[in-house]
Amino acid sequence: xRKTRVGHERLPLERANRRxxxxxxxxxxxxxxxxxxxxxxxxxxxxxxxxxTGEIVHERMASAEAAVRGGRx
Numbered sequence: 001x002r003k004t005r006v007g008h009e010r011l012p013l014e015r016a017n018r019r020x021x022x023x024x025x026x027x028x029x030x031x032x033x034x035x036x037x038x039x040x041x042x043x044x045x046x047x048x049x050x051x052x053t054g055e056i057v058h059e060r061m062a063s064a065e066a067a068v069r070g071g072r073x
Contacts, residue, residue, distance in 0.1 A: 030044035030045075042061070043058050045058075046061065
């Protein structure tokens, strides 16, 4: 069955809405990445959160840890 023009134009929006409201998929991917060793737990947890300055929280923490370790050496 062919879709109307309006039906065809709504298809991407419907797909995007499905992706936004699919919590199992959103949580399973980072868990799998941690289990397989692709990401650390902190990278999976904090890799999506932005600091008010626009930096990713995980990257800011990693740079702060590197500075502290470099200062102690």
